[in-house]
Amino acid sequence: MYDTGKNSDEFGMDKGGSEADAGGETFAPVARFRRSLQRSMKLYLSVSRLVLGQSLGQHRWLAATGLAGALSFALLGAGVSALVAPYSDVETAALTADQAPQIVALDADGPVERVTLGAEAPTEEAPAQTASNEPTAAETAGIATSSAHTELAAPVAPAEPKEIQTKVAINDGETLMQVLTDAGADRVDAYHAIAAMKPHFSPSKMRAGQEVSLTFLTNPTAEKDEPAKLLTSISLQPDIERAIQVNRAEDGSYRTQEFQKELKSGFAHAKGAINSSLFLDAQQAGIPAPIILEMIRMFSYSVDFQREIHPGDTFEVFFDRKYDEDGIPVKEGQIAYASLTVDGKPYRLWRFKTADGDWDYYDENGNSMKKFLMKTPVDGARISSGFGMRKHPILGFTKFHEGVDFAAPKGTPIYAAGDGVVKIAGWVNGYGNFVELSHANRYETAYGHMSAFAKGIHPGIRVHQGQVIGYVGSTGRSTGPHLHYEIHIAGKKVNPLGVKMATGEKLGGKQLAAFKATRANVGSQMAETPLMTRVAQASETPKAN
Known part of the structure; x- marks a missing residue:
């Protein structure tokens, strides 16, 4: 009843068959699987025959059936293990091959070679080197690969500091500290730079619109708590005759230099006719606004600019000014001579310094231009209401107007009519x-x-004639901006336009002789100075003193 274990050709494989007979080395895993399966099946049949042959009852039959099932599952697991075992290292090897870095060496004269780092060298021996020292293809590929690797690994050069220059303007209400920090300066640097500037120029005197030039140096290696930009210089020009520059030293401190500009002195000569107003027509002739305002002040003691000026009246002015190195006028000086012809009557005034050191304007006879009181204590105004009875614009009934109203824009300066x-x-x-x-x-x-x-x-303070005491507005009972001006004599209100003012100082003796010499000298200078025009005023040739 027992299986004697004789050879069987049941599965088409002799016991003495070799792996080579089953298909050669290429199919060795398959042959091993088939042999294992054959042995398992033989064992299964033998055990089945033994169990079934000796069955004496139902209980033994059930036990035999269970044992056969368990053996079947064991046989299936053994078969699968035998089938998978030869390929257990395939996945690891494939993954290792995919992840291995590869370098492609390009040879202009040969094919592309792919070199895999970590791969095993070929088993065949490399051909012997020729007698010549020419590199082989593999060496060429190695050189190319090394060169490519060197280029990729080259370090990046650190960034170099860069100089940044900028120009900013001071806004109304701004401080120099605000301007510097807003431009990117470190607050500590800005503080030390301003401190170094103060002995030469106070930043509090800076006016709105004034420009400041700043220079920074970038700090690419700055740490977390260090500024990204270093303030290296501050340049500004407080006035046209000097410049201030603050520079950062190597030790981080700041030092200030002051530069004085050399300006050339010269003169300007202009004249023209009045068609609309002295101010507008003088501007058309190229006369700067400060000079025009000074002319109005000079003649306001004798001329009522609101009622007495008419088209066809003429003006002339001769004044000194400063020029830069390019001959461009940069600063207006003082009026040396001015004239105004009103309705055929000439008014001429010369500037003269008296023995006490005061400057004033005098006519050809040595009489001061100043009167006891000015006729019009506000510039560029028109008379909007005269002295006497009138219908009040707000109250609505007729009322005596005790002064003269001068209409002018809000904020126009108001002058003291006389010393007081x-x-x-x-x-x-x-x-x-x-x-x-x-x-x-x-x-x-x-x-x-x-x-x-x-x-x-404020009450009790002494003022001088021509000093600004306030500004035109519309406070109180008023319908618009204007100046209400009154003159009182011994407590009585009089018409400001009808008061005859006494003249000021009159020169005599040596003072008068010195004045006449000054007047003659001014006449000679005027004759040598060509008349300016609005176009030519910036290119006039300066004259030496």
Whole structure:
């Protein structure tokens, strides 16, 4: 009943068959699987015959069936293991091959070679080197690969510091510290730079619109707590005759240099006719605004610019000025001579320095231009209401107007009509912001509806003729910006336009002789100076003193 274990050709494989007979080395795993399966099946049949042959009852039959099932599952697991075992290392090898870095060496004269790092060298021996020292293809590929690797691994050069220059303007209400920090300067650097500047120029004197040139040096290696930019210099020009420069030293401190500009002195000569107003027509002739305003002030003691100026009247002015190295006028000086012909009557004035060191303007006879009081204490105004009875624009009924109203834009400066002492400076009903001045000979002047008082104006302070005491406004009972101007003589209000003012100082003796010499010298200089035009004024040739 037992299987004797004789050879069987049941599965088509002799016991003595070799792996080579089964298909050669190429199919060795398959042959091993078949032999294992053959042995397992033989064992299964033998055990089945033994169990089934000796079955005496139902219980033994069931036990035999269970044992056969268990053996079947074991046989299936053994078969699968035998089938998979030969390929257990294939996945690892494939993954290793895919992840191995590969270098492609390009040879202009040969095919592309692919070199895999970590791969085993071929078993065949490399051909012997020729006698010549020419590199082989593999060596060439190695050189190319090494060169490519060197280029990829080259370090990046660190960034170099760069110089950055910028120009900023001071805004109204801004400080120099704000300007520097907003431009990117470190606050500590800005503080030390300003401290170094103060002995030469106070930053508090900087005005709105003034430009400041800044230079920075980038700091590419800055640490977390270090500034990205270093403030290296500050340059500004407080006025046209000097410049300030603050530079950063190697030790990180700041030092200031002051440069004085050499300006050439010269003269300018202009004349023209009045068609609309002295201010507009003088501008058309190329005269700078400060000179025009000074002319108005000079003649305001003798001429009423609101009522007495007519088309066809003429003007002339001769003044000194400063020129830069390119011959461009950069600063206006003082008027040496000015004339105004009104309705055929000439008014001529020359500038002269008296023995006490004061400057003033005098006519051809040595009489000072100044009168006791100015006729019009505000520039560029027109008379909007005269002295006398009128219908009040707000109250609506006829009322005596005790002064003269000069209409002018809000903020126009108001001048003291003469030397005196401030009696009132404050709010007065109807007049709004109000100033009253006491003068000699029991004269008083009053100024109403001001928008604001000039700095330092308060009761008890002494003022000089022509000094700004306030600004045109519309405070109190007023329908628009204007100056209400009054003159009181011994407490009585009089018409400001009808008061005859006494003249000022009159030169005599040596003073008069010195004045006449100055007048002749000015006449010679005027003859040598060509008339300027608006186009040519910037290219005039400066004259030496």
